[in-house]
Amino acid sequence: MRVTEYSERCETISDWPVRIVTYRLDDRYICTITNVDPGACIARGEGPTRDDAERVAVGQASRSLALTRRSTPFATHCEVCGRPRASGSLLAANPASPDRALWVCTDCQRKLARRVDDEVPGG
Ligand SMILES: [Zn+2]
Secondary structure (H helix, E strand, O other), X not given: OOEEEEEEEEEEEOOEEEEEEEEEXXXXXXXXXEEOOOOEEEEEEEEOOHHXXXXXXXXXXXXXXXXOOOOOOOOXXXXXXXXXXXXXXXXXXXXXXXXXXXXXOHHHHHHHHHOOOOOOOOO
16 A cells, blocks of 8 residues: 555635545545545545546535535624624524524514514614
């Protein structure tokens, strides 16, 4: 077992920065793709040529990365009243559009929970 033709490069797949490492192990090429942050291996490919190995690994990586949604940015303001949202306040069901939840401050969350018809301040 001998590793030769080692190469390493950074690329972006599905908006994720990844590190692509390809090397030759005897008569096979191995390609591994690692998520840069956090450093987790997300795909691995093998083939008789460098291109084959990379094609397999990149295909796997793009499929798995496409399914990986970046976590929603932390909402720092209440989406109802616009006031700074204290940490720990909740994602509340929005009675006006039940398919979309809202990050709200605890006040607004209570109002939404009570289905109070109060006018929403701000806006
Ligand atoms: Zn609010």
